Amino acid sequence: YFQAIDSQAGFEAVRTFLQTINYGNQNTGTNLNLYWTDFSLKISPIEQVELLQDFYQNNFHFDSKNIQAVKKALLLSTTSSGSLYGKTGTGRVNGKDVNGWFIGYIETSNNTYYFATNIQSSSGATGSQATEITESVLSNLGIWK
Incomplete structure (x- = not known):
């Protein structure tokens, strides 16, 4: 997309x-x-989170229809715990997955939590793996089940 x-x-x-x-x-x-x-x-994980916060609060002053369209594209799951929004990315070098990203945020009834997970390896570092790690951490923190 x-x-x-x-x-x-x-x-x-x-x-x-x-x-x-x-x-x-x-x-x-x-x-x-x-x-x-x-x-x-x-980009660093901290810069990713800062960007997500600016996007979420529309500090860029984009048309609200466009913000809603991007949020809709980022929506991954909604449960009784809240809504998970995110995007993965995988960087390849010489055919090997060496850099995996998962960035996003979770909206709950009382808070919004932002995250950016970046994993690096000589091979096997994918956005999917970054997602698994993030979901495990968020679950352990009691933010997302």
């Missing part, structure tokens, strides 16, 4: 957007289809 939007928007629009939201090092590299996974674009 997000790669299709990037392709439609083009390089300049993507670069401008990354600058507008102050996303990491804002480097798209030379291939618009790969900058998320080829390590051109770099």
Whole structure:
């Protein structure tokens, strides 16, 4: 979904957007289809959480319809505990999964919890694994069951 939007928007629009939201090092590299996974674009877990907070509070002053559309795209699960929103990512080098991400937030009746999990390994580090780790931690903390 997000790669299709990037392709439609083009390089300049993507670069401008990354600058507008102050996303990491804002480097798209030379291939618009790969900058998320080829390590051109770099961001820390703390920067990811700060971005999520700004997005959630709409500190960027985007149209509320667009914010709601992105939130809908990020919604993964709703239970009696609340709603889980998130996005995974996997970085590959030489055909090996070396960098896994899971970022998002949980809305409960009395709080919003933000998270960003990044795992790195010489192989086998995927967004799916980052998701499993995150869900385990959130469960152990009593935030998400």
